[in-house]
Amino acid sequence: QVQLVESGGGLVQAGGSLRLACAASGSIFSINYMAWYRQTPGKQRELVAIITSGGSTNYADSVKGRFTISSDNAKNTVYLQLNSLKPEDTAVYYCNVQAYRTYWGQGTQVTVSS
Numbered sequence: 001q002v003q004l005v006e007s008g009g010g011l012v013q014a015g016g017s018l019r020l021a022c023a024a025s026g027s028i029f030s031i032n033y034m035a036w037y038r039q040t041p042g043k044q045r046e047l048v049a050i051i052t053s054g055g056s057t058n059y060a061d062s063v064k065g066r067f068t069i070s071s072d073n074a075k076n077t078v079y080l081q082l083n084s085l086k087p088e089d090t091a092v093y094y095c096n097v098q099a100y101r102t103y104w105g106q107g108t109q110v111t112v113s114s
Helices: none
Strands: 004-007 010-013 018-024 033-039 046-052 057-059 067-072 077-082 091-098 102-104 108-113
Touching: 004 091, 018 033, 018 091, 018 108, 033 067, 033 077, 046 067, 046 077, 057 067, 077 091
Parallel strands: 010 108
Antiparallel strands: 004 018, 018 077, 033 046, 033 091, 046 057, 067 077, 091 102, 091 108
């Protein structure tokens, strides 16, 4: 069964950068889009960024101009570049792939200290 494996989370100071990666352990066909979500305790998971199979992107207002989503379709991998990080960006980040079914990664912790 195909799994999504995330990497790149960690602890960083405010203003710093991180790059998250999410790779599928096998081939995923008919991908509609890939996305990153984040969640903090007691809150609903929120959409951070999305990239369609055609390369169109969209971002949450809170991260526009700071985060960049990209993908390598041949490798079934999606990336999230996080720049100018703020303490409020602290969360568990999850990757999501929507194909003929929905896939979720296990989550990676991003902690931004002030």
